[in-house]
Amino acid sequence: MTGRLKIERLRTRAEFVNAAKGRRYSTPLFTLQAVDRRERALAPDGPDAARESQEPRLGYTVTKKSGNSVQRNRIRRRLKAALAEATPQLDQGGLVKPRHDYVLVARSTAIDAPFANIVATLTSAFAGVHRPRSSAKARLNVAEAATEVPVSADRDGIR
């Protein structure tokens, strides 16, 4: 495992806004947004250092709808931990593409969903977000496969 996958962090508001204009893939736990930095680059004339970088980047969005600061922080930390768990699998499948920016928009269900389901959903989401939009049927199938497990688990976890 010498060529381990390294994902950088999105930091500025402009990067987040830019990523929101790209593809998106929704699951019951979160929405994944993705954009190719070559196709839709920030500041095309400037010597933008980020444009030169080959590394994929990812950011987290947890809105105030998700709860108070304690709950929001917990959601973000669980997503971070789940991503680290899923990284080897994503790397193997080549699902995280270089020069892409990703944003994870969390939903409030992520706070108490079983950890294994977050990891599994994450993997399928990265696979689904790059799928062409025309093959809607295939996208649906993947979504359903990813959805079935967490939904039943939510019932156990909440009630």
Place this chain on the structure above:
RNA sequence: CCAGUCGGCCGGACGGUCGCUGCCCGCAACGGCAGAGGAAAGUCCGGGCUCCACGGAAAAACGGUGCCGGAUAACGCCCGGCGGGGGCGACCCCAGGGAAAGUGCCACAGAGACGAUACCGCCUGACGUCCUCGGAUGACAGGUAAGGGUGAAAAGGUGGGGUAAGAGCCCACCGCAAUGCUGGCAACAGGAUUGGCAGGGCAAACCCCACCGGGAGCAAAAUCGAAUAGGGGUGGCCGGCGGGCUGUCGCAAGGCAGGACCGCAGGGUUUUUCGGCCCGACCACCCGGGUUGAUUGCUUGAGGCGCAUGGCGACAUGCGUCCCAGAUGAAUGACCGUCACGUCCGGGCGGCAGCGCCCGGGCCAUACAGAACCCGGCUUACAGGCCGGCUGGCGCU
């Protein structure tokens, strides 16, 4: 042991795997060290710090505080007292300056509501009527604040004397006011003399008095500053360009120079003149502002801990010791295992009892909540648990 009251504290632990932020070492990799709270919360007070304003101050306006003394960097917090109220008690509660500076409000009821009042009643008188000659009764005149009635409040309260009936009319005690005395730094307390007695409530109504306060905030503020756009200054273009002519160099192409020839050359102005001046465009250089961003501010501080001393205490002083988060789309975590603690069930032991302890098994809940410049407070939220002081009961000896 039960009930209560006051104060303080904890608020999961250990191990494993994989990460995050900062610092240190290092070329790098690896590695080492540190890493949320009692409220980090609400942003309600008080300070430090920064910028702005301002001659020193003071006043007005506005806002705040409001028994006295202390403590503090400061406070509306805190500590110790005082006064009032509640509780058997420990203890708790109080926005607790001024109502003889003024204005305002207090419905309704009631005969009368501010230095007021005679409706009923009570008493006296002369007159009329009746009769068992002493009373009853009617209207009138006068006295009266004891009783009834109204009200939040009716001009001190209780008891006695007194009187035609009554009344601080007189007396005792209580209350009130004034004066001076004693104790206390003071708030205030105590008792003395005098006065038959001034007087309702509301100041979280306006107001008056005393004291305090300049404003905005770390997204403060400072430094560096990309691209794009844009501001100011100086210079260039502008004694120009093209053609032709003359001179000169050259084999030639062409170069160089001259000049009172011809044409062109953004806009305006001057009587005309491409000559002058002004404006604009373009180019070069310089200066200044400034967005994204970066750095500083940024963590050593009214600091933590321990001991000693002074003080009832808040707190202060001295000595020793420690360095203890600095993120910025925002680190301080995720997952797994074991165990505490809790609770429920069953069994056993001790004890008169409430109860306590031990063993086995099940459950797997664990609150409120996440630093954002830093301190002192207040307020609010908080599963569960621990410790101590004091008060009132009950039981046993």
